Amino acid sequence: MSDAKVTGSRSPRLVLAMLLLVYIFNFVDRQILAILAAPIQQELGLDDAQMGMLGGLAFAMLYSTLGVPLAWVADRTSRSWVITGSLVVWSLFTALCGAATGFWHIFLARLGVGVGEAGGVAPSYAVIGDHFPSERRAFALSVYSLGIPLGSAAGVLAGGYVATRVDWRAAFVVVGLAGLLIAPLFKLVVKDKSKGGGIGPATTAPTIRFGEVAALLARKRAFWLLSFGAASSSMLGYGLAFWLPSLLQRSFKLDLVETSWFLGAVLLIGGTVGVLMGGLLADRLGKADRAWYGRVxxxxxxxxxxxxxxxxxxSSVPLAFLLFLVPQALAYVWLGPVTSAVQHLVEPPARATASALFLLINNLIGLGGGIYALGALSKALAPVYGAESLRYSMLLGLGLYLLAALLMSLAGPALRREWVAERT
Structure with missing residues (x-):
C-alpha cells in the first residue's frame, strides 16, 4: 500500500500546487495596496509616510508576532486547518479594505489582513518539509515561493485593471472574495501527515515545546545570520515592491494601466526565473558544501x-524595464536556499515553529521597517528633491543589499556545523 493511501494524503505535487495557489492569494492581497496607492492617497488625503505605514507597519505588526504562536499551534495540531483558517481571515479583511473611509479605517483592516496571513507561511513550509526529501526541498520551497512573484504580478495587474474599470474599492472586494472561494478546496485536498518526519497517522502528537525550539535556535549562529541577512534584503525588497508603482507614475509619467503592465511583467518574468534558479542552485551546490545555501x-x-x-x-522606460528585470530575478534567489536551510536547523516536529521564528525577524524588520523607511525618507527628501525624492530614497536603500550579502556569506561556514541531518 502506498504512503498516500496509508496517511490519506494527496501526492506531494498536488499538495505543493494547492499551497502555491494559497500563497499566490497571500501576495495578491499584499501587493494590491501598492498599485492602488495613488488613488487611495488622492481620495483619502494620505502622505507617503502614512502610506508606508499601511503597506508596512500596519500589516507587519501582527503578521510577524502572531506567526510564532500560530505556527506552534500548527505543529501541535493541524497545519492544514491553520492555513485554511488563515486564508479565510485575511481574505475577509482584504475585502473590508474596500469600505475604508479614512486612514485609521484602512489601517485597522490591514491589521486584520496581517492577522490572517500570520498563519499561512510557516505551516506551509513545514507541510512541504513533510512531503519532500532533503535533497529536493530547496527546489520544492522555491516552487512554493513562486507565489511571491505570481501573486505580486496578479495583484498589480488585477488591481490596476479593476481600479481603472470601476474603482480601487472594488479591487479589494474582488480579490478578497476570490480568496474565500478557494479555502474549502484547499482543505479538501491538503491533509496532514505525521509530524515526525515519516509516514504515520496525522494524529501523531509531537513532543515539542516552544521554549526548547527557541533556545536551540538561539544557540545557532547560522539562524541569526540567515535571519538578519534576509531581513536586510527584505527591507529593500518590500520597499521597492511597494514604492516602485509610485516611482513609475511620478518619475516616468506612466498611468495606472501602464504601471500595472510594466511592474507585472517585471515581477512575473524576473521573479519566476529568480525563485526557481535559487532553489536549483542550492540543491545542486549544497550537496557538496552546505555553505552554498548562504553563498548563492x-x-x-x-x-x-x-x-x-x-x-x-x-529616465528611459524601455531601459528601466531591462535594468529592473535582471535584478528582480536576483532579488528572489534567496527564497529557496534560505527557507530550506532554516528547515534543516531543527528536527522535523519543530519545522513550523522554526520557520515562524525566522519569519518573525525577517518580516518585523524587513516588511515592517522597509516600506515605512523608504516612504519616510522620501518625505524627508521632498523639500530638496521634490517629486524625485522617492528616486533618491530608493538609491540610498540599496546599501541594504550589500549588508545582506555580507551576512549571508558569513552564514555559510556556520551551516556546515549546524545542519541537522535527517533520519532515514
Whole structure:
C-alpha cells in the first residue's frame, strides 16, 4: 500500500500546487495596496509616510508576532486547518479594505489582513518539509515561493485593471472574495501527515515545546545570520515592491494601466526565473558544501545592486524595464536556499515553529521597517528633491543589499556545523 493511501494524503505535487495557489492569494492581497496607492492617497488625503505605514507597519505588526504562536499551534495540531483558517481571515479583511473611509479605517483592516496571513507561511513550509526529501526541498520551497512573484504580478495587474474599470474599492472586494472561494478546496485536498518526519497517522502528537525550539535556535549562529541577512534584503525588497508603482507614475509619467503592465511583467518574468534558479542552485551546490545555501543569495545581492541603481536612475522606460528585470530575478534567489536551510536547523516536529521564528525577524524588520523607511525618507527628501525624492530614497536603500550579502556569506561556514541531518 502506498504512503498516500496509508496517511490519506494527496501526492506531494498536488499538495505543493494547492499551497502555491494559497500563497499566490497571500501576495495578491499584499501587493494590491501598492498599485492602488495613488488613488487611495488622492481620495483619502494620505502622505507617503502614512502610506508606508499601511503597506508596512500596519500589516507587519501582527503578521510577524502572531506567526510564532500560530505556527506552534500548527505543529501541535493541524497545519492544514491553520492555513485554511488563515486564508479565510485575511481574505475577509482584504475585502473590508474596500469600505475604508479614512486612514485609521484602512489601517485597522490591514491589521486584520496581517492577522490572517500570520498563519499561512510557516505551516506551509513545514507541510512541504513533510512531503519532500532533503535533497529536493530547496527546489520544492522555491516552487512554493513562486507565489511571491505570481501573486505580486496578479495583484498589480488585477488591481490596476479593476481600479481603472470601476474603482480601487472594488479591487479589494474582488480579490478578497476570490480568496474565500478557494479555502474549502484547499482543505479538501491538503491533509496532514505525521509530524515526525515519516509516514504515520496525522494524529501523531509531537513532543515539542516552544521554549526548547527557541533556545536551540538561539544557540545557532547560522539562524541569526540567515535571519538578519534576509531581513536586510527584505527591507529593500518590500520597499521597492511597494514604492516602485509610485516611482513609475511620478518619475516616468506612466498611468495606472501602464504601471500595472510594466511592474507585472517585471515581477512575473524576473521573479519566476529568480525563485526557481535559487532553489536549483542550492540543491545542486549544497550537496557538496552546505555553505552554498548562504553563498548563492550573497552573490545575487551583490550583482543586483548596480543594476537596480541603473533602473532607478535612468529616465528611459524601455531601459528601466531591462535594468529592473535582471535584478528582480536576483532579488528572489534567496527564497529557496534560505527557507530550506532554516528547515534543516531543527528536527522535523519543530519545522513550523522554526520557520515562524525566522519569519518573525525577517518580516518585523524587513516588511515592517522597509516600506515605512523608504516612504519616510522620501518625505524627508521632498523639500530638496521634490517629486524625485522617492528616486533618491530608493538609491540610498540599496546599501541594504550589500549588508545582506555580507551576512549571508558569513552564514555559510556556520551551516556546515549546524545542519541537522535527517533520519532515514
Amino acid at each position: 543569495p550573497a552573490m545575487a545581492y551583490v550583482v543586483a545592486v548596480p543594476l537596480f541603481a541603473g533602473g532607478i536612475w535612468t
